[in-house]
Amino acid sequence: MRLRETRPASFWPLAIFFALFVLFMYGPMFVIFILSFQGPEGGLTFPMRGVSLHWFAKLAEGLGVVDIGAALWRSLGLGVAVMLCTVVLSVLAGLAFRKRLAGGNTLFFIVVASLIMPSIIVSLGIGLEFRLFDNGIKAVVEWLGMESALEGYGTSLGLFTSALGAHLTWTLPFGLLIMFAVFNRFNPAYEEAARDLGATPWQGFAHVVLPLIAPSVVGIGMFGFTLSWDEIARTSQAIGDVNTLPLELQGLTSTVTTPSIYALGTVTTVVSFAVMGITLALVWALGRRRKGRSG
Amino acid sequence: MSTTSTPSLPAAAVPGRSIAAWWQAAPFTLVFALFFIIPLALIVMVSFWDFNEYELLPGFTFKNYVSIFAGCGDASEGLCVTLKTYYSTLKFSVLVWLITLVIGFTVAYFLAFHVRSSGMQTLLFVLCTIPFWTSNVIRMISWVPLLGRNGLVNQTLMGMNLVETPIEWLLFSDFSVVLAFVHLYTMFMIVPIFNSMMRIDRSLIEAASDSGASGWQTLWNVIVPLSRTGIIIGSIFVLTIVMGDFVTIGVMGGQQIASVGKIIQVQTSYLQFPLAAANAVILLAVVLMIIWGLTRLVDIRKEL
Numbered sequence: 001m002r003l004r005e006t007r008p009a010s011f012w013p014l015a016i017f018f019a020l021f022v023l024f025m026y027g028p029m030f031v032i033f034i035l036s037f038q039g040p041e042g043g044l045t046f047p048m049r050g051v052s053l054h055w056f057a058k059l060a061e062g063l064g065v066v067d068i069g070a071a072l073w074r075s076l077g078l079g080v081a082v083m084l085c086t087v088v089l090s091v092l093a094g095l096a097f098r099k100r101l102a103g104g105n106t107l108f109f110i111v112v113a114s115l116i117m118p119s120i121i122v123s124l125g126i127g128l129e130f131r132l133f134d135n136g137i138k139a140v141v142e143w144l145g146m147e148s149a150l151e152g153y154g155t156s157l158g159l160f161t162s163a164l165g166a167h168l169t170w171t172l173p174f175g176l177l178i179m180f181a182v183f184n185r186f187n188p189a190y191e192e193a194a195r196d197l198g199a200t201p202w203q204g205f206a207h208v209v210l211p212l213i214a215p216s217v218v219g220i221g222m223f224g225f226t227l228s229w230d231e232i233a234r235t236s237q238a239i240g241d242v243n244t245l246p247l248e249l250q251g252l253t254s255t256v257t258t259p260s261i262y263a264l265g266t267v268t269t270v271v272s273f274a275v276m277g278i279t280l281a282l283v284w285a286l287g288r289r290r291k292g293r294s295g
Numbered sequence: 296m297s298t299t300s301t302p303s304l305p306a307a308a309v310p311g312r313s314i315a316a317w318w319q320a321a322p323f324t325l326v327f328a329l330f331f332i333i334p335l336a337l338i339v340m341v342s343f344w345d346f347n348e349y350e351l352l353p354g355f356t357f358k359n360y361v362s363i364f365a366g367c368g369d370a371s372e373g374l375c376v377t378l379k380t381y382y383s384t385l386k387f388s389v390l391v392w393l394i395t396l397v398i399g400f401t402v403a404y405f406l407a408f409h410v411r412s413s414g415m416q417t418l419l420f421v422l423c424t425i426p427f428w429t430s431n432v433i434r435m436i437s438w439v440p441l442l443g444r445n446g447l448v449n450q451t452l453m454g455m456n457l458v459e460t461p462i463e464w465l466l467f468s469d470f471s472v473v474l475a476f477v478h479l480y481t482m483f484m485i486v487p488i489f490n491s492m493m494r495i496d497r498s499l500i501e502a503a504s505d506s507g508a509s510g511w512q513t514l515w516n517v518i519v520p521l522s523r524t525g526i527i528i529g530s531i532f533v534l535t536i537v538m539g540d541f542v543t544i545g546v547m548g549g550q551q552i553a554s555v556g557k558i559i560q561v562q563t564s565y566l567q568f569p570l571a572a573a574n575a576v577i578l579l580a581v582v583l584m585i586i587w588g589l590t591r592l593v594d595i596r597k598e599l
Contacts, residue, residue: 010409014404014405014409018405018419022422025423028437028441028478029426029433031447032437044439044443045439045440045443045446045447045450046447085326089323092319092323095319096317096320096323099315101317102317104320107327110331113331116532117539117579117582118540118556118579118582119539120539120540120541120556120575120578121335121338121539122330122331124334124338124559124563124571125334125337125338126330126334127563128341128568128572129333129334131351132341132351135351165326165329166330168330169327172323172326226428229430230429232431232542233540233541233556236541236560246430246431246432249432249433250432250542254550261436265430265433265436273428
């Protein structure tokens with residue numbers, strides 16, 4: 001097929017189909033980016049009435065009762081925590097799966113099940129778990145007769161307990177699948193050489209394996225952060241009194257009728273793309289360093 | 296995500312270290328035990344509990360399931376609420392599945408077999424996956440300026456004098472829900488199908504054309520069967536996502552269209568956890584049946 005010089009007759013219809021698909025994917029998003037720069041008189045639709053940063057300023061002041069800044073910081077914090085946990089746990093599990101792991105097939109099945117489980121079910125389950133846990137704690141404390149200890153206790157549902165766990169059930173499967181892809185193409189000869197030269201397992205990992213898999217590990221971190229940053233369904237029932245940015249955004253869609261909401265969309269998208277850009281730069285730099293070393 | 300593998304990776308690489316391996320996998324396993332297995336078990340348990348306005352009452356009752364299917368046995372009344380909801384959710388799933396399958400297959404086919412240089416192939420593939428990294432809600436509301444009453448589509452149609460009054464069914468309708476789903480999740484079809492297609496031995500296609508197969512015959516008898524794994528994986532993703540969705544249907548349906556996920560969400564917001572749990576168990580059963588049916592068609596673990 002590759003040898004043939006002329007393109008098959010089906011090329012152009014398919015190319016046009018592809019172009020239309022790309023337009024379909026990107027068109028609407030560009031529309032809201034443009035509209036977020038409406039002038040103060042502008043509305044939710046075209047035509048543009050002037051160009052300004054007015055709606056970004058409005059966004060910074062807060063939308064109604066919602067403190068966007070606080071939600072943004074919460075989402076960033078959670079995203080970073082999810083990223084770190086995803087990287088560490090996926091790499092460890094990836095290493096474990098290279099060896100003979102009793103029950104490895106069962107674990108793999110559970111991970112795949114988590115990936116395709118409707119998010120609302122996982123979310124509901126985690127919410128229930130933490131509520132029952134709360135009830136248990138309250139019962140125990142009452143039984144011990146220490147009611148005063150309960151005064152400060154609201155719920156164990158929270159950003160870094162239930163919400164973190166909920167996000168990990170979504171990011172870890174991606175992390176593990178990437179690790180499988182990495183170790184599938186990994187040549188164990190380097191490790192054996194290190195071992196033959198007297199390296200301890202830790203030295204072998206830190207000086208040989210980790211530098212070799214570093215670009216993929218950075219990629220796992222990016223997956224972890226961006227999946228958490230945009231996550232709604234798994235967070236929805238598994239978070240306590242506060243909301244993450246996407247949850248606030250979902251709530252705002254029905255109440256906010258100014259281009260401020262497009263400005264918020266532009267801001268969150270810029271964060272996603274910044275994370276991707278930083279990741280790609282890091283992967284590129286790591287690759288270059290490796291090439292430089294090997295001569 | 297170019298290649299994935301079975302969990303039994305090079306087991307011989309470091310033999311006899313299964314204890315160390317378990318310590319390495321333990322934190323990972325613990326997360327899934329705490330936040331996946333136990334929650335699922337609790338859902339099943341609580342679905343048999345009773346409740347009042349203030350608290351959950353441990354016990355064993357079929358009350359929740361009975362109340363979900365109340366009136367469903369009576370054929371003269373038409374469909375009961377639960378069956379109507381499942382019907383509407385399934386309708387969306389099948390529609391979205393068919394559309395994403397056709398688009399996903401065509402796009403993957405173009406990328407895999409018509410784009411010649413591998414650099415261009417990677418570039419175009421990445422182009423398709425970038426939108427996946429922006430927030431789903433942003434991508435949903437990005438349809439508002441296009442489909443709204445005074446949106447671009449209506450402005451254009453009225454400008455061309457094709458319609459006299461704005462079309463109302465473009466936004467907050469079944470149409471906008473399906474459109475948003477296709478916009479959001481076609482990527483889940485493209486990636487696995489493209490992945491399968493890239494692993495097809497190109498000489499098989501040449502052999503087919505040398506044997507006199509037409510383009511369509513090659514497509515149907517060689518490429519489709521060999522991309523089956525990707526098609527099934529993509530289908531499982533799209534079907535399970537749409538079955539459990541409440542966010543897209545909520546936002547794009549103007550909070551007017553019912554879905555199973557939405558019912559669960561509403562019931563939890565009224566603290567009717569046992570009812571929500573019973574609904575979740577039923578949803579889970581339906582989703583598992585769909586997946587079971589799909590995996591009858593292909594042994595995914597064998598072909599990963």
